[in-house]
Amino acid sequence: MTTDLPNTGLQNTDQRDADTEPLLSVRDLRVSFGPGRDAVNGLTLRAGRGEVVAIVGESGCGKTLSALALTGLLPSGAKATGSARIGGTELIGASERQLRRLRGSKVSMIFQDASTALNPLMSVGAQIEEVLAIHGGPSRKRRRERAIELLTSVGVPDPAVRARSLPYQLSGGLRQRVMVAMALAGAPDLVIADEPTTALDVTVQAQVLALLREVTRSSVVLFITHDMGVVAEVADRVVVMYAGAVVESGAVEDVLARPHHPYTAALLASVPDPDRPATGELPTIPGRVPPLGERGTGCPFRDRCPRPTERCAQMPPLVPITEGGSDVACWHPGHAGPVSDNTGTNGAISDEVTTP
């Protein structure tokens, strides 16, 4: 039996792994392309029904591969290890036959670009009906009615008429709503949305974000984005990934108000702030995410970090920063500038991590 824990959150220690399993439980998920080529390096998270968890990070941090590992759709050459359980069912290592059955009914995915994810030669209504049929849906007549109900639920106007449209006859915003309807057709426990609004204009983005929150109350939603700006709008919890590793995770209000990892702080600083005087340029993070094969053994952020020390040549563990607060992987978490190794802190940083 699956028990949903209220706001169980993202946990990294055995002690905090409660006996009761939440709807989604991912433990030490790794995706590797071979020795020294780990694209995802130990993703751990837990979420209950109705929770939206944002995975955020720059390009190449392993967000999409994490999602593909959960759906069993990894590219050839990539191997997933670890555990990801949804409603008590293990996804990692499941056979292709099992995965086909699970996709749509337990797990579904909304992609960034609906125009490539939809079949251009089939009406959108028929595509939704097809999903219903795959999951042992009801009679043909009932499937047609259900497709129209789903289009109605995602706010498509004139749903009976639009159901007969081909994808190209719909606007980008409507196509993305159709994708949401298709993802919900099998009533999945886990909906993964990979940059679902990036291709849309700002107004339509806001509508689709609000819609996702509204229609997924009975599922867990993993919302993948590179934009910290949308995290506050859509998510309850956030996982910040850098170079394949989780560097910070916690409740959105905690992480956004008090980022402890320098990478989280830098991502937040690059979000346009309407209250900040416009200087013409957004701050960006100097440097780049190290590609696979160039990540070494220490903290992967040290080439870009404002306060690295010798200790950072070792990989920092992901540990709770305070009781019930965020988890952070940094030897010198805090909000301030450079520190020196002999003091451990320059006075501005008060919550230095000790080796467990």
Ligand SMILES: Nc1ncnc2c1ncn2[C@@H]1O[C@H](COP(=O)(O)OP(=O)(O)OP(=O)(O)O)[C@@H](O)[C@H]1O
């Ligand atoms: N098929 C592949 N073969 C080899 N390396 C790959 C493959 N797919 C992805 N990678 C590498 O794995 C890393 C993580 O890729 P992933 O697509 O998960 O990043 P992402 O965080 O989703 O980035 P983006 O924001 O650009 O979508 C990157 O370094 C990428 O180059």
Ligand code: SF4
């Ligand atoms: S202080 Fe060290 S451990 Fe923390 S992000 Fe910078 S380089 Fe990494």
Ligand SMILES: [Mg+2]
């Ligand atoms: Mg991606």
